[in-house]
Amino acid sequence: MSRPIGVNTWVWASPLDDEALARLAVRVRDWGFDAIELPVESPGDWDPERTADLLRELGLDATVVLVMGPGRELVEAPRAVVAETQDYLRRVVDAAAAVGSPVIAGPAYASVGRTWRIEDRPAVYRELRANLAPVGDYAAERGITIAVEPLNRYETSLINTVDQALDALDGLAGCSLALDVYHMNIEETDIPAAIVRAGDRIGHVQVSANDRGAPGRDHLDWRAILHALDLAGYPGPLVIESFTAHNATIATAASIWRPLAPTQDDIAVDGLTFLRSLTDA
Numbered sequence: 685m686s687r688p689i690g691v692n693t694w695v696w697a698s699p700l701d702d703e704a705l706a707r708l709a710v711r712v713r714d715w716g717f718d719a720i721e722l723p724v725e726s727p728g729d730w731d732p733e734r735t736a737d738l739l740r741e742l743g744l745d746a747t748v749v750l751v752m753g754p755g756r757e758l759v760e761a762p763r764a765v766v767a768e769t770q771d772y773l774r775r776v777v778d779a780a781a782a783v784g785s786p787v788i789a790g791p792a793y794a795s796v797g798r799t800w801r802i803e804d805r806p807a808v809y810r811e812l813r814a815n816l817a818p819v820g821d822y823a824a825e826r827g828i829t830i831a832v833e834p835l836n837r838y839e840t841s842l843i844n845t846v847d848q849a850l851d852a853l854d855g856l857a858g859c860s861l862a863l864d865v866y867h868m869n870i871e872e873t874d875i876p877a878a879i880v881r882a883g884d885r886i887g888h889v890q891v892s893a894n895d896r897g898a899p900g901r902d903h904l905d906w907r908a909i910l911h912a913l914d915l916a917g918y919p920g921p922l923v924i925e926s927f928t929a930h931n932a933t934i935a936t937a938a939s940i941w942r943p944l945a946p947t948q949d950d951i952a953v954d955g956l957t958f959l960r961s962l963t964d965a
């Protein structure tokens with residue numbers, strides 16, 4: 685099944701700003717990507733209206749990712765912190781609406797790198813649903829889905845697997861799942877089976893090699909992964925997500941301590957070539 689392919693600007697820049705985006709978007713278009721993924725580390729880092737004009741001119745689609753940096757929490761946190769996090773997520777929704785992204789994707793529950801022993805997981809999931817619901821409603825009114833991403837055990841205690849995500853989001857409107865193959869490689873015993881279980885709840889998919897390098901330069905069974913996405917009925921883009929070693933917001937969580945390819949461009953270009961060879965076959 686042919687499908688769109690995108691790339692996250694985190695491959696090259698963090699935080700993203702208008703100058704970097706103007707430079708990167710042209711290169712991403714010229715390489716043959718269909719979409720560019722835009723992180724909102726802090727609202728205002730890049731201008732959504734200006735970005736919408738740029739992407740329209742280049743013929744690129746956009747996807748938007750939320751960033752749960754330090755102090756952004758929706759569970760087991762002071763009420764003021766939760767309210768500030770909800771306000772942040774609403775501003776990410778606004779940015780997504782401006783650039784035409786159908787989703788805001790990411791771990792919309794706790795700061796990346798926060799791990800703790802959860803004594804009553806059902807209670808924390810109830811708290812998450814209560815605190816995420818008003819943001820989900822806000823997003824749905826604007827035609828946008830919050831795609832909630834399971835992270836690996838070293839980056840969160842709360843949602844590590846597809847099954848946990850389905851449990852946590854049960855009955856919650858305006859939310860879907862964001863699947864990241866990097867995290868799934870750590871936490872899922874059978875990645876294709878987990879994708880099929882996620883089914884029509886999949887709202888976004890990010891891909892990379894198991895070490896965060898270019899897809900295809902790894903041990904993953906990509907044909908089985910893509911077949912599972914077809915079985916699940918997911919029609920959306922595959923977005924290559926990797927990081928520069930100079931990521932400012934989630935440097936420790938990303939843990940890029942060595943080059944993953946000869947150049948950062950190679951992660952994008954080699955990954956695109958590999959994914960096209962499978963999806964256009």
